Amino acid sequence: MKMKNIKLIGIGLVGAILMIGCTDLDEELNDSVNEAAGFSASDLLAGAYSSMRELQHEQDILASYVHSSDELIAPTRGADWDDAGAWRDHHLHSWTNTHPHIDKTWRDLNSRAFNAQLVLCNGDASATEIAEATFLRTLSDFFTLDLFGVVPRRACNEDLLQPPTQQLGRAEAIDVFISEMEAVLNDMPTANGPITATQNAGRMLLAKLYLNKAVYKATGQDGVAQPGPYTFDPVDMTMAINHLNEITGYSLEDDYFSSFTPTNTETSTEIIFVSENELGGATGNIRNRWHMTMHYNQQPSGWNGFVATADLYNLFEDGDVRRSTDIPGLTDAFGYNAGFLVGQQQGPSDKTLTSLIDLEDRPGNPLVFTEEVDIFSSNERNGIRVIKYLPNLELSADADGISFSNDDAPGNDYVFFRYADARLMKAEAILRGGTDTNGESALAIINELRTSRNASMLPAVTESDILDERSRELYWEGWRRNDQIRFNTFLGTWQAKADASPERALLMPIPAEALATNPNLTQNSGY
Template identity: 75%
Template sequence: MLDFKKIKMKKMKNIIIGLIAAFLVFGCTDLDEELNDSINSSDSSVSASDLLIGAYSSLRELQHEQDLLPAYVHSSDELIPPTRGGDWDDAGLWRDHHLHGWTNTHAHIDKTWRDLNSRAFNAQQVLCNGDGSASEIAQATFLRTFLDFFTMDLFGVVPRRACGEDLLLPPTEQLQRIEAVDVFISELEAVFNDLPSSGTPDVATQNAARMLLAKLYLNRAVYKATGADGGALEGPYSFEAADMTAVINNVNDLAGYTLEDEYFSSFISANSETSSEIIFVSQNELGGATGRINNRWHMSMHYNQQPSGWNGFVATVELYNLFEDSDVRKSSAVPGISDQFGYNAGFLIGQQSGPVDGGLVFEDLKDRQQGPLVFTEDVNLFNSNETRGIRVVKYTPNPTFTVENNSLQFANDNAPGNDYVFFRYADARLMKAEAILRGGTDTGGETALDIVNELRMMRNATALPAVTESDILDERSRELYWEGWRRNDQIRFGTFLGTWQEKGSASTAKSLLMPIPAEAISTNPNLIQNPGY
C-alpha cells in the first residue's frame, strides 16, 4: 500500500536570472549593459551556487505539454492527439507530430529548441562564473550535457558558446551529432569523480551521470550513422561490442536502487520519497514552485472526471494491446484515487464512473451531451467525438482533497508535488538487457532473458521463454510508456519511420531528425538546415 502521508516538503531556493532565452540562444539586437556584451565571469554579481540553483529550477519548463512530450511521444507509436470538433485542432500542430509532418516554423519544435538551448546556457553560466566549487562545476557540466543530449538527439546539431564569447554574435560552435556524442562522453567522464556520490534525485549525482553515459553509449551507433550532408541515416546500425559493454558497466555501477514493488509509486505526488527506482528528476514542490506536471493527467482525462481534464490525448491500440490483463502497468488501483474518484492508474477504457454531486457513491459518468462516458479503442485523428480513445493516467493527482461547495476538490492540483522523472532504474535494467543482446559482456553473467523476466515478474506479467530485439522494444514500451523515451527507442530499433494507428503512411529518413527552427537559422547563419526541410 502506498503511504501518501510520507511527503517530505522539498526546499529549493529560487532566483530570477536576468537572461532572455531567445537572446542567449540565437543572439539579439538589444542587450542590457550589465551583461557587458559577453559571457564574462570576472565581474559577475551572482554566485555560481545561485546560478546552479537557477539551472536546476529551469528544467521544469521541459515538463510542458508542448516540449519533450510531443517530440518524443506524440511522434511515436504510443500516442494519438485526436481533433475533437473544435477542440485540439490548433491548426494541425498536434497532428503534425503524429504524422511526422513538421516544418521549420512549427511552434512546438521552436519552443523545444529554445527551451533546451537556453537551459543549457543557464548551466554554462555556472561554468563561466569563475567561483564555482569542483562539485558545482561538475553538476553544471552534467546539466549542460544532459540538455545538449536532447538537442543532439532531436536536431542533430548543438550550438555552443565559449566563455567570454560576444553575446551580440551568433554562437560560433555547432557540434554535429557524429562528434557531439564523443564530446559528451568525454565531458561526463572528466567531471565524474567531482559529482556527488549520492544525494536526492533532483541533484546531478554520479548515478545520474552513469545513466546519461549509458544512454550515450547505447545510442552512439545511431549518432555515428550520419551522412555527408549531416542527415541521419536509417538503420540497421552497427553497435560496437565495446559500447554495449560500457552500457552494462554503467548500469552495474548504479548504487542503491531496486525495482519498485508498487509500479505507480514512481509517479505519485511523493514519488521521489517513496520509489526505490528514481535516479534523476525535475523537482516540483507540493503547493510551491512547480512545472506543468499536472498536464500529465489533465491532457488525457475527460472534463467530467475529477480533477476535470482537458479531454485530449489517447493511447494507440498497439500500445494498449501489448499488455496482459494481469500486468499491473496496464491498470492498478491507487489509494486516494481509485477509492475516492473511481478510476485506476494506467489505461482507462469502457464505461467510466465517479462520484456525482459531491457524493462518494459512484455512478456511471456521462459526457457533455449526457450520453454514456465510454472510452473506446476506436479513434480518428482528424474527427473524433469527446469519448473516443483509450485514456492514460500515469502520473496521478495528489489524493489529498477538501470538500468545498458540497463537492470533492483536489488540493494543490495546480501545484502538485510529483517530480518529473527523467531516469529510473527499470529503464537502466532494460538498457542492460538490450546491450547484452547486442553483444556486450556482463562479468556477472546475467542474460537479457534474466533481466526482462525479472522485471516482468515484478509487474505480474508472464515470463517469456526467449527474448529478441523486438521483445526488448515491446518491454520498453510496456515499462516506459508516455515517459518520453519512445522516439529514441524506435529510431534505435528501426521502427520509427513505420505505420501505426492513425498513421497510415511510412515516413522518409528526414523524419529521423526534426527541422531546425527558421528563427534559429535566421539569427545564427552558422546553422545548416537538416536535409529534407
C-alpha cells in the first residue's frame, strides 16, 4: 500500500535553517513551526518520508558519494558542464566551504533529520511512529556524520531561533546512533514493504553503523578524521552479521536491473528500503539518473554530462549482466542497453520505432562513446555512459516525433538499501573477523552473488576483492565514497585524478553559512 503524501508548507525551510543556526527570519520561522504544530504525528511522519525525495537530487548523495569516488567523472564539454568547476571539485577533492553542492547537501540532510524529529517531539506519536521517525532521522544523520564529521542536534524544548546546543562528533555519534536504533528496532513495522522503515530496514542501517564504526572511532584531537587502515573490532563485525542474518524475505534477483525499473518495488525481490516516487505524481529528481549521462540525440534526450571511469568499466568480465543487459522494449526500440554504453550508439529512425540508425553528435560526428575523457576539456562523445535506473518508455499518444509520458515524473523508487548490499556487507564483516552462527564464508557469499550475475567464481577472496565486487554490484548507487574510505583507497589516484588527496578530504568542509549561523560548529581540519 502506498503511503499518503502531504505537503508541509514551511517545514523544509525550517529544517534547512534551524539545524544550522539562527537567522533574522523570526516571523517566518514562527509561522512555519506553528503550522507544523497543527499536524498529527502520522501527518508529520508522512511529510518526513516524502521529504527524503530531495536526496535523489544530483547535487546531494550522487555528488557527495559518487562524483568524489573512482566511479564517475563529470567532464567539461566546451561551454557545457563547467559550472565554475563545481563538478570537477568533487572528483579532484578540491572543495571549499563555499561549494554550492556541499552547502545544499548539508542543508538537505539536516532538514530531513529535523522533519523526522518533528515526529519525535509530537506528544501523540505512537511507539511505531517514533521508531520509524528515529530510523529516518538516523539515516540522514548517518550521512551527515559520514560526510562532515559532526551532527547538530537539539532537544525538543530548545529555542528554535537559537543554534542547536548539541554537536555530536564522530566517536560519540556512532554510539548514539546505534543505541537509538537498537532501542526502537522491535517497535518498527514488520511489514508494509520497502517504502516503509521496517525492521529489516532498521537491521540494515544498524549493520551499516557497526560496519563503519571503526572509521568514526579513528578520530584524533579536535575531531580530525584519521586515514586507514582501520582496526575493526570482531565484536562489532559479529553484531553487523547478526543484524544481517535477521533480514529475511529477500533473495538475489535473476534480473539485475529489475531493482531500478519504474516498477522496481513491486517486482524486485531485493529492495529493502526506498524513497518512494509516484509515476506521474509526487517524485524526487530520479530522472537525473539517465538524463545526466545520455546524449542529447538519444531517446529520451539527455543532458550529455556524467560518465563512468574506465577503472569502473574494466572491473567487469565479458558476460557479466551488470555490465550490459539488453532490455526488451528499450534495446530493440531505442538502441541502447542497460549498464554501460560504449562505442557507436544507435537510436530509432523515426517515431514508428521499427528500425534503428547510427546516431551522430550535434556537429555531425558519429556518436561513438569512448573510454578516453578529459575532465577539463572533452567533446560530446568522450566518456562511457551508464544506464542503471531505466526510463519510463511509455510514449505520449499525441507525440509529434518521440515524446515520453511522465519522463519528468517517473515511478522508479530510489533505492537506499537492497539485499545484494546486505550479502556483500556480511562477507566483508566475516573477512574482518566477525563470527557467523550460520557458518557461511566470505568466499561462498561472493561467489553466490557473482554466479547470479553470470560472472566467474573466485578461487579466494581478499579485502580488495570485496571492494571491487561492491563497485561492480553497487556502482552509481551512492555508497562508493563510504566504501573507499573504509577500505583506505579514497585518498588515492584514478582516472582524471592524478594526485593523491590530503587527509582533509576524508571529511567535507562545513559550509561557510552554517559556521556563520551556528557558533557551536568548528570547521574541519585543513579547510
